[in-house]
Amino acid sequence: MRYTHRLAGSTSWRGLALGGMLLVAGAQDAFAGATVTFGDDNSESISVGLGLRTSYDDIQDGAPDGKSGSNNFELDSVRLYVNASLNSWIKATLNTERDSNGDVAVLDGYARFEPLPYFNIWVGRMLPPSDRSNLDGPYYLSSWLYPGVVSQYPSKFDGRDDGATVWGKLFDNKFVYSAGVFDGHNRIEGASNQSDNLLYAGRAVYNFLDAEDNPAYYESSTYYGKADILTLGAAFQYQKDGVGSALRKGDYTAFNIDGLFEKKLFNGGAFTLEGAYYHYDTGGIVDVAPNFDGASSTANVGGIQQGSAYLASAAFLFPDKLWVGKFQPVIRFQDFDATITHVTTKQYDGGLNYIIDGHNARISAVYSYTETSDARPSHEFVLGAQLQF
DSSP: OOSOOOOOOBOOHHHHHHHHHHHHHTOHHHHTTOEEEESTTSOEEEEEEEEEEEEEEEETTOSTTSSSOOOEEEEEEEEEEEEEESSSSEEEEEEEEEOTTSOEEEEEEEEEEEEETTEEEEEEEEOOSOOHHHHHOGGGOSSSSOOTTTOOOOOSBTTBEEEEEEEEEETTTTEEEEEEEEOOSOOSTTBSOTTOOOEEEEEEEEESSSOOOOSTTOOOSOOTTSSOEEEEEEEEEEEEEEEEBSSSEEEEEEEEEEEEEEEEETTTEEEEEEEEEEEEEOTTOOOOOTTGGGOOTTSOOSOOOOEEEEEEEEEEEOSSOBTTBEEEEEEEEEEEEETTTOOEEEEEEEEEEEEEETBTEEEEEEEEEEEETTSOOEEEEEEEEEEEO
8 A cells, every 4th residue: 555545634733743642652543644734725635544464474494493384474564655635736745664674764754746647757766767676666566476586676675775766657648658767786885885875766657458447657456357458568777886895896787578458257256367577687796795885675785696586476366355355376487597606597486365355464375485596495485365445
């Protein structure tokens, strides 16, 4: 839920402040997903929402002894969504997320200047233009697991970076463009980007059938039979001195092409195909490690590999409800070929989603098998639940 659902409502400023205090105190249930308006003409508003993903996972040899399977219950994600509007075109977004230490961190925080459907400017921390999977985020994928084998654009935190994006929609929302400049990669002493070179990113998407119903330039990998989709997209990123060390540095160039096809079938069902190709170029330079010189996990340092990658997935949503939801089996394949280390990684996922309310309520089970040319294969089973309000 990149923007929260907006429900009609009104209140005084005092009521808004009281609602905000109650929300912070933990009374999210009373206000989740709601919008309150204020001002003389009710042109100002604020909305709040909540996203939650939690799971059980069993990973081969994942226990502390290194030879037993792990048995872990995980809080994968918990997000608070806040959007505010001063008027129809001056707005702001603040979303939080649980970081790797279990602390609350800023996920998104940006000012939004949105005067026209075909020209808008965002400034702050946000998702740079990139591939469909990154613009889906974990909540809008068709599969439970994020495709981290292939989707490897650099970021500070959960795919985000600090910068500015211009975006717009044209031709009845069928053509979507986004372009931006961002802090980028390896801004740390001793790493490649000693001159503070910016990262440039762009993406263009065209919908040949129905226009995808998403806010801004965000995307989804399934619409659960609500539209007939045939979309092709391409993304590009470039940063001078984006990889390596200060003594041995290289430019970073990456692009990908991705496509989504979804066809409504049998009055309530849907067949979905998704594919993507990626190419990451470091000029033959080996990047520094992500923890280079004590860099934190949100420093956007190191870890970029040169190589090419592929993704293919298929899903089928059964048209008939069983109890409160519909079943959707999903299969997915990922392949990454690193051209410097000559290591190949392949991942096979097979899953079953139980769709209760689209991306807002679903239960997923997935088995994942990963094989790497220089290591033992690994097996993982995950049972997860996702809710958004």
